[in-house]
Amino acid sequence: MESVAGRAPKALLLALGLGIGLLALLPPSLPTYVVIVLTESLIYAIGAASLDLLLGFTGLPSLGHAAFFSVGAYATAVLVTRHQASFGAALAGSVVLAAGVSAAVALLALRATGIYFMMITLSVAMCAWGLAYRWVSLTGGDTGIVGIPRPRVPGVGLASGALAFYYAILALFVVCLTLYLLFIWSPFGKTLVGIRDSESRMRVLGFNVFLHKHLAMTVAGAFAGVAGSLYAYYNGFVGPSTVDLAHSMEFVLMVIVGGPGTLVGPVLGAFAIIFLEKMVSVFTDRWVMVLAAVYVVTALWAPRGILGLLGRAR
Amino acid sequence: MMSAPPEAAAPALECEGVTRRFGGLEAVSKVSLRLAAGERRAIIGPNGAGKTTLFRLISGEMPVTGGRVRLFGRDITRAPCHHRTHLGLGRTFQITNIFPTMSVLDNLVLAALGLEGAKFSMLRPLWTYGGPRARAEQLLEAVGLADKRDRVVRTLSHGEQRQIEIALALLTRPRVLLLDEPTAGLSPAESALLTRTIQQLDGRITILLIEHDMDVVFDIVSRITVLHLGRCFTEGSPAEVRKDPRVQEIYFGAGEAASC
């Protein structure tokens, strides 16, 4: 992607500008259903990109990302339905909690590397699911938390209609994207790439690799919390299914299908998987089978995702 | 005028009885050596003598099972790897260990960040920080790779990569530099170039060198330590070691003389 010391390639910024322009201008003329799917895609794009910070940029195959996403979702759900929290307060609460949980998990998980790390993060996600299921007084158990109203977003007003809500989400997506780009262009972001390429070299150059990895996981957790918070409003309901294994793995799939380590790839991956799901579900009940095929095909033939295939074709 | 700090009297690098055990095997066994500031020392010995393991113990990549390591009098035996770098220890790797997908300049800028607080900055692009880039450019000139700054490092020749290997270590402002077979796999011409780079290093830097190429050794160092089977075998000036028949013996086996 971009070089460490040089400027960001103009091509990337141009492409992003174009994409966001389209996302801003087209929706009023699109059917409501498409707008809703775009909204969901944007939310998951924020989540998938946060995982890419770990998986793609730092080389940390964190498989439990739905756990942090769900902490954000449940936090917003609880704060809004039981404490009438404002949009900003709920978002802040979600971010802080998700980042906190991520930091705590990282302390344990980062003691391992490779598949052991994968196993531990996966187990954490599964335990989070179990907690969501059993801690009924907090999470509502199997029933979950229902009736999450659309938020009153500062600057947009009550985002109750599909279009209004969409634009609120788009605005937040652009904010997150800007922060993501600044992050990966920053010195810290570059150290993560260095860690991915050679931990031993980084240590000997004076970098506290554990600390960097820990901070990366905390930041990624915070952004996952943002995505989770928005999801709570989008879905109106948060339950154990938000934090189940399949959900965690879907984030991984989105990152890999798009192209890990590119930031833009996971955004594309999120759109791709969600649109695919909606389209396939029109024709058949067996979306899960199709998803299984996507996993298998990606693993066997496209491990670097769409952007990877495009890169090779060039 | 205050009395000289204790650091000034202490050796730049000291290993005291350093030992590393793997199960029943002692890869490094009670190795002791002391390097004075500015000294150039080589460690030689046949394969399996424990040279690279010793380097790992000194740099902190591997914990010792016994003994102490001191840097300018300060005990660093338990210090983590990155901390030792901040205290002035630098290291190159025997197998080139650079960032393969990045450009030459990017490699150096990243290395220059190692000691800077800016490495934790998360919201300001790296290119707005002039300091690390300036230092990287400076070193780029010093190792003669300025015209290749934007080349992806993977595409460079082995010799050029070995130059980068040293450049990276130099960017951490080392006071003691561990060079692990810097000329490994180099042609005679590349070897000579690298040797000259090392010779031109600041005289205040203490250098500990693992090498197999004796010409390089004799060109650079003033003293040699010989390791054999994890132990210190002997130590002396290059001339002394060259003439020592026991040293020839551990390389070539008993009863064989070799011309040096």
Place this chain on the structure above:
Amino acid sequence: MQFWVNQSFNGISYAALLFLVGGGLTLIFGVMRVVNIAHGSFYLVGGYLGVVLSARTGNFYVALLGAALVVALGGAALERVFLRAVEGDDLRQMLLTMGIALFFQDLCLLIWGGDPFNLRGPVYFAHSLHLGPFSFPILRLFMIGAAGVLFVILWWFQERTRAGAMVRAAVDNAEMTEALGINVPVLRMGVFGLGALLAGLGGVIGSAFMGIYPGLDFEILPYAFVVVIVGGMGSLGGALAAAVILGLLDNFGKALFPEISYFTLFAPMGIVLALRPSGLFGRA
């Protein structure tokens, strides 16, 4: 007193199930370094096949062995056809096993629908053994017995046979094992099949014990994973110890603190990771 004996017995019988599922997974991790998300699928398919075979033949033991064998062969085939292509790449292997898991999840749903099934074992499973004031259900005794027998067989196989030595060698150092001329691909296939076999056995026994229904594959997975983490990757003895610890903790936890009973799963894992990351019996 009765409470403690009963809970302990229940915990140990549950541990038997955990050992079957976790033991297979720990071998797969240890030898193949694969994050096998499809492990729950072996359990699920085994359970359903067990129900089908039992209904067809009326014989529990035929169903048990038949289902487990089919699952074992299926597992070995999956390894040969799919996993071998992405050997060495952790992430790709995991994606692959996830795809396989989802496939079987949906397939089972398609074939058997959403309702739960119970495997009706032999009549005596419903009876209990009475020892003084205590009564021990025969089914649970069978579970403990089966797991115990399997552990002994596996331990003997690993410690006393050449094939077992190869497995142990591969756990220690796969590269070296291959360099010694041992056919590691066949070994991997065999181990994967063995892991599937154990999980399949667990599925059949589990369906007699607590029924079989969609979603069990992903429900049983965290337990299997925690057994592996706590016990140590690749260690059968560790899996047994971890299964016992977890089985007891889970049972007592549910009985005493039902709301946060999932913590009884979480806590040992967290403690082990904090103090001894390679697991109780794992290699560092």
